[in-house]
Amino acid sequence: MSKDNWDIIRAKYVASAVRADQYPQPALIEAAFIGRSNVGKSSLINSLCRRNGLARVSSTPGKTQTINFYELEAKRVVEGEDERASFYLVDLPGYGFAKTNHNNKDQWSGFISKYLSGSENLGVVCQLIDIRHKPMDSDMECFNWLRSCGLKVQVVLTKSDKLSKNAAMSQKALFKREMGLKEHEIITYSSSQHTMRGELIERIMNALSANGVEQE
Template sequence: MAKDRVIITQGKYVASAVKPEQYPENDLPEIVFIGRSNVGKSSLINSLTRVNNLARVSSQPGKTQTINFFEVGVKIEEVEGRKAFYLVDLPGYGYAKTGKEKRKIWSKFIEEYFLTSPRLQFVCQLIDIRHDPMASDVEMFEWLVKNNIPVLIVATKADKIGKNARQKNIAAIKRKLGIAEVPVLPYSSLKNEGRSDLLDVIGDSLVE
């Protein structure tokens, strides 16, 4: 088995924030994870970092209600010493039960984070590979693109469908988002499939 080029050496929770003065002090690059409630974001973060329960997995959608910062240490094959970054976990969007008012507040502080964080490298937007992107997915994607924020689409729950369906569904995701060349990375948290690919992308962004 090939050795991973990028190895995560540690992951720890650092802070939860709803306003800039609560963001962590350290000047580390930030890689953001966002997606609809129940898209499997916490499972993916735990699979990626291999730290159990780093992000709490909840069967109740809409549990993450703050911006959560995790400090993650990495060792990159071609780089001396270790690197670190903040993995930033954002509240799920598109879940109506949290009530309109509350959702407005969240989107306000999420928007503020996106538009003011100087250290943001790119956003992993998670979309369930089994279904077409929903209106809220498309809206989120278009907003990120409009604000020149680099996006990688991570198609979660890839183990739930066969290889042929996977290609078809990835094509459907690109079509629905309206950008043929947007990168889409299939990921299975259950099987850690796609993990080394995603780590490579993270590694590249830290080395640049």
């Protein structure tokens, strides 16, 4: 990775929350991650931060039941000078087929929607979708709802290593068409191979910079 590109150099868990009064302080600009249960969100977060075990990976769909905040520090070198920026990566519970009772699902959707529609610090939402499938109704509903809230959405197609290069390109084109996305609004990612890691970090940092990420 070029020195003038952003990289994640530090990451730590700071808080779990289901209410606004549990959100960590001080407030920082935020990049949230959301996706269907079992889409590979924890694996992607660990890949992005280069920290195995930072986000707990589970074979049980719907394991994440709280909003989890991680404090990340990013760094780049511009004209020989270090630039650093801190922000929260916010891991949201998965939507879809989480194994829980109906009341819990209502509660989850309640505090998730309150966070997404009410956070003053949210700079970008990365919506993770399994590249091997067509866009599902729940994916489209989530995407359209995020857009209706005026949020900037970066679609991340996960598990790209499970397909051939040509098949992955075809699927990406399908999602672009179905969701009405521009090229810079969608990216493929393989957590096991870390492909497109640098590009995704750049896109996140560009979105956060546009929304006032504090640089040191």
